Amino acid sequence: xxxxxxxxxxxxxxxxxxxxxxxxxxxxxxxxxxxxxxxxxxxxxxxxxxxxxxxxxxxxxxxxxxxxxxxxxxxxxxxxxxxxxxxxxxxxxxxxxxxxxxxxxxxxxxxxxxxxxxxxxxxxxxxxxxxxxxxxxxxxxxxxxxxxxxxxxxxxxxxxxxxxxxxxxxxxxxxxxxxxxxxxxxxxxxxxxxxxxxxxxxxxxxxxxxxxxxxxxxxxxxxxxxxxxxxxxxxxxxxxxxxxxxxxxxxxxxxxxxxxxxxxxxxxxxxxxxxxxxxxxxxxxxxxxxxxxxxxxxxxxxxxxxxxxxxxxxxxxxxxxxxxxxxxxxxxxxxxxxxxxxxxxxx
Amino acid sequence: xxxxxxxxxxxxxxxxxxxxxxxxxxxxxxxxxxxxxxxxxxxxxxxxxxxxxxxxxxxxxxxxxxxxxxxxxxxxxxxxxxxxxxxxxxxxxxxxxxxxxxxxxxxxxxxxxxxxxxxxxxxxxxxxxxxxxxxxxxxxxxxxxxxxxxxxxxxxxxxxxxxxxxxxxxxxxxxxxxxxxxxxxxxxxxxxxxxxxxxxxxxxxxxxxxxxxxxxxxxxxxxxxxxxxxxxxxxxxxxxxxxxxxxxxxxxxxxxxxxxxxxxxxxxxxxxxxxxxxxxxxxxxxxxxxxxxxxxxxxxxxxxxxxxxxxxxxxxxxxxxxxxxxxxxxxxxxxxxxxxxxxxxxxxxxxxxxxxxxxxxxxxxxxxxxxxxxxxxxxxxxxxxxxxxxxxxxxxxxxxxxxxxxxxxxxxxxxxxxxxxxxxxxxxxxxxxxxxxxxxxxxxxxxxxxxxxxxxxxxxxxxxxxxxxxxxxxxxxxxxxxxxxxxxxxxxxxxxxxxxxxxxxxxxxxxxxxxxxxxxxxxxxxxxxxxxxxxxxxxxxxxxxxxxxxxxxxxx
Numbered sequence: 003x004x005x006x007x008x009x010x011x012x013x014x015x016x017x018x019x020x021x022x023x024x025x026x027x028x029x030x031x032x033x034x035x036x037x038x039x040x041x042x043x044x045x046x047x048x049x050x051x052x053x054x055x056x057x058x059x060x061x062x063x064x065x066x067x068x069x070x071x072x073x074x075x076x077x078x079x080x081x082x083x084x085x086x087x088x089x090x091x092x093x094x095x096x097x098x099x100x101x102x103x104x105x106x107x108x109x110x111x112x113x114x115x116x117x118x119x120x121x122x123x124x125x126x127x128x129x130x131x132x133x134x135x136x137x138x139x140x141x142x143x144x145x146x147x148x149x150x151x152x153x154x155x156x157x158x159x160x161x162x163x164x165x166x167x168x169x170x171x172x173x174x175x176x177x178x179x180x181x182x183x184x185x186x187x188x189x190x191x192x193x194x195x196x197x198x199x200x201x202x203x204x205x206x207x208x209x210x211x212x213x214x215x216x217x218x219x220x221x222x223x224x225x226x227x228x229x230x231x232x233x234x235x236x237x238x239x240x241x242x243x244x245x246x247x248x249x250x251x252x253x254x255x256x257x258x259x260x261x262x263x264x265x266x267x268x269x270x271x272x273x274x275x276x277x278x279x280x281x282x283x284x285x286x287x288x289x290x291x292x293x294x295x296x297x298x299x300x301x302x303x304x305x306x307x308x309x310x311x312x313x314x315x316x317x318x319x320x321x322x323x324x325x326x327x328x329x330x331x332x333x334x335x336x337x338x339x340x341x342x343x344x345x346x347x348x349x
Numbered sequence: 350x351x352x353x354x355x356x357x358x359x360x361x362x363x364x365x366x367x368x369x370x371x372x373x374x375x376x377x378x379x380x381x382x383x384x385x386x387x388x389x390x391x392x393x394x395x396x397x398x399x400x401x402x403x404x405x406x407x408x409x410x411x412x413x414x415x416x417x418x419x420x421x422x423x424x425x426x427x428x429x430x431x432x433x434x435x436x437x438x439x440x441x442x443x444x445x446x447x448x449x450x451x452x453x454x455x456x457x458x459x460x461x462x463x464x465x466x467x468x469x470x471x472x473x474x475x476x477x478x479x480x481x482x483x484x485x486x487x488x489x490x491x492x493x494x495x496x497x498x499x500x501x502x503x504x505x506x507x508x509x510x511x512x513x514x515x516x517x518x519x520x521x522x523x524x525x526x527x528x529x530x531x532x533x534x535x536x537x538x539x540x541x542x543x544x545x546x547x548x549x550x551x552x553x554x555x556x557x558x559x560x561x562x563x564x565x566x567x568x569x570x571x572x573x574x575x576x577x578x579x580x581x582x583x584x585x586x587x588x589x590x591x592x593x594x595x596x597x598x599x600x601x602x603x604x605x606x607x608x609x610x611x612x613x614x615x616x617x618x619x620x621x622x623x624x625x626x627x628x629x630x631x632x633x634x635x636x637x638x639x640x641x642x643x644x645x646x647x648x649x650x651x652x653x654x655x656x657x658x659x660x661x662x663x664x665x666x667x668x669x670x671x672x673x674x675x676x677x678x679x680x681x682x683x684x685x686x687x688x689x690x691x692x693x694x695x696x697x698x699x700x701x702x703x704x705x706x707x708x709x710x711x712x713x714x715x716x717x718x719x720x721x722x723x724x725x726x727x728x729x730x731x732x733x734x735x736x737x738x739x740x741x742x743x744x745x746x747x748x749x750x751x752x753x754x755x756x757x758x759x760x761x762x763x764x765x766x767x768x769x770x771x772x773x774x775x776x777x778x779x780x781x782x783x784x785x786x787x788x789x790x791x792x793x794x795x796x797x798x799x800x801x802x803x804x805x806x807x808x809x810x811x812x813x814x815x816x817x818x819x820x821x822x823x824x825x826x827x828x829x830x831x832x833x834x835x836x837x838x839x840x841x842x843x844x845x846x847x848x849x850x851x852x853x854x855x856x857x858x859x860x861x862x863x864x865x866x867x868x869x870x871x872x873x874x875x876x877x878x879x880x881x882x883x884x885x886x887x888x889x890x891x892x893x894x895x896x897x898x899x900x901x902x903x904x905x
Contacts, residue, residue, distance in 0.1 A: 204577060345414055
């Protein structure tokens with residue numbers, strides 16, 4: 003028992019040895035975190051901190067585990083809680099207050115928690131139904147324009163979406179329908195969607211890369227659903243990752259089906275290295291990082307002055323008029339909606 | 350073989366209490382700190398709100414139609430899996446017990462391998478067989494991965510050995526002359542079997558069925574990988590409610606439900622095991638097996654071999670084939686690169702991590718389980734100690750997910766601040782290993798003739814010397830077997846490890862599950878390759894055990 007306790011006392015995440023834990027700053031995030039090596043190296047060089055990254059599962063899972071371990075967190079900064087789950091993180095006291103240096107550059111429509119500054123917006127994206135252009139051309143069918151189209155007989159058995167209880171795009175899509183049809187209407191809408199043959203799978207990877215006929219992965223896997231709930235930024239990914247590059251994206255976005263997602267980062271409540279954590283948060287809002295994000299994580303910057311790479315802007319413009327929902331409304335109703343949705347659609 | 354032995358009458362001994370308590374101290378402390386405390390803490394966290402218990406939430410959760418659906422599915426799939434496993438494996442038990450044929454030893458090892466395979470590997474193997482782009486899909490366009498059939502078949506695969514070993518072990522020792530006598534008296538072949546053999550086998554069949562029911566009732570990795578969003582066992586639902594939906598109350602209630610169910614199953618199991626130990630005329634297994642004679646017997650042997658080939662050999666074979674499905678071992682070499690984006694380390698490092706954890710977990714499990722078995726084996730063991738026997742089995746059935754989460758929220762502050770420590774994973778894995786150690790050692794220790802110990806003591810040997818000179822030589826082999834089981838179980842543990850393994854230090858099963866969750870051929874291929882490696886390590890561990898094992902009456 004003595005040896006066990008001895009092992010345990012080395013709780014700090016410092017792996018660099020001699021210089022102590024304070025020179026290492028640990029970022030906890032979800033599996034989609036990505037940054038160009040050179041950009042991160044620049045930060046490490048300028049700040050003197052070594053950045054350690056812990057990717058802890060998908061977005062929801064990473065947030066929940068961070069909350070469970072908040073008394074003794076795995077790292078200093080958490081990146082990747084979005085507006086759909088923000089209230090859960092804030093209500094559970096996951097973050098402490100910090101207003102990063104460049105906070106004023108953040109477009110005001112993305113800001114949240116402005117009285118306490120426990121979270122900082124980092125990126126944004128739109129969750130939208132994507133369509134397989136080839137399928138719709140071959141079948142001489144117009145791609146759906148909005149939510150209303152998805153329940154029409156012409157689109158029967160074409161859509162695959164994610165489990166709203168376990169996947170963040172799945173939840174975003176559900177919230178989009180709730181925003182569009184309101185308390186009285188969304189359940190009715192989903193009943194019709196279910197009757198129209200919507201397929202539900204657990205996660206985005208499975209929906210987009212296995213079931214969807216328009217993505218490179220889905221074509222290979224023999225996916226047979228030409229409509230999928232994904233992101234407005236998925237089409238540029240199909241172009242940029244393709245070899246050879248096609249002239250136009252093989253997939254498109256149904257503009258009237260979008261829900262806006264905003265991702266936040268914050269300094270963890272019991273962070274060991276608060277100074278390093280603050281420096282890291284500052285870095286996430288720098289122009290350099292903000293401009294690096296689009297091609298790494300396929301999201302849009304929140305910094306007004308950040309320039310989006312031309313390819314990205316061309317193939318994946320932001321949705322024109324996405325559905326949105328106030329954070330307090332999401333906080334108040336989310337769990338009940340997910341519960342009703344689960345018994346309505348899955349059971 | 351100890352079954353045939355007549356029990357030595359217990360003798361009252363002074364000082365037995367102190368010795369017993371001494372032996373029990375460490376196991377009791379271990380279970381209190383690393384099992385009871387974390388599990389209680391997570392349940393408490395879910396059921397307490399603002400300083401008062403929310404017992405009302407229990408009925409609220411249990412009457413929820415979604416949860417009702419989970420309870421119903423958990424129960425019926427476990428019943429169906431158990432029935433199907435018995436149906437498929439009982440002929441196998443008979444063939445192993447009664448027939449002698451070339452390659453029997455090898456075949457016995459082959460059918461046992463699946464039992465020690467990690468659930469993640471089993472899930473992956475069936476995915477490669479019946480999933481999208483799997484073998485059946487390629488050949489005939491048949492996909493079962495979104496149906497309950499994939500789950501049931503994987504459960505049969507996994508538990509075939511439980512039936513063959515538990516039932517077959519006893520069957521081989523039943524005196525065939527009893528059945529022959531019944532036939533001489535005019536009973537038909539079937540009537541003789543039904544009236545004579547079946548009743549004798551009954552308790553063993555019941556014990557095997559209960560073990561299979563326990564394993565399938567608490568199934569996690571298999572359902573997680575093959576089930577999709579609609580199929581969910583209690584264990585999977587606890588995971589979803591905690592890790593994805595963050596409804597700790599529902600998770601706590603489900604944990605209690607599973608706890609009660611598993612407790613009930615174990616009680617019934619203990620009862621059937623006691624009944625199995627009742628007097629039966631047993632003979633040496635080597636005397637009962639004969640070469641098959643006549644068309645019917647050859648047909649039975651043939652059908653068992655076919656079942657084994659299709660159900661037990663094919664899925665791992667497809668797994669291996671898929672892992673090689675890239676030019677020049679491409680998926681294996683890809684494991685050595687750290688740029689996949691899934692982990693921060695090359696997936697191949699998971700092998701070293703897993704082996705290191707498994708060695709530590711094995712040492713802990715053998716120490717704790719060995720002490721517990723020594724205490725339980727004492728003939729003066731009282732009712733209290735025997736009650737502890739059943740308690741030691743609980744980690745087998747109590748949600749590993751709950752244990753993992755409990756670890757995260759309890760072992761993170763002094764004096765037990767283990768959260769940043771690697772030892773956390775081996776500790777959780779050892780919990781699951783201990784029941785196997787106890788169950789392997791206990792029958793052997795109980796079979797040690799008490800008179801040997803007493804003779805040694807009378808001749809002036811110290812208790813330590815008695816143990817070293819009398820017990821150790823007898824149990825050494827059993828100890829190695831127990832260690833082997835603990836090792837295989839630790840290697841494959843998934844439910845608890847998935848939470849507490851640090852993201853930058855995944856074990857093999859965790860790495861496999863995460864690779865499977867990522868898109869793309871390369872990730873899929875790497876998952877197959879890592880699963881193959883894990884399977885080979887487990888199979889080698891088991892084959893070594895098979896060579897050591899002489900006593901085939903064990904419960905696993």
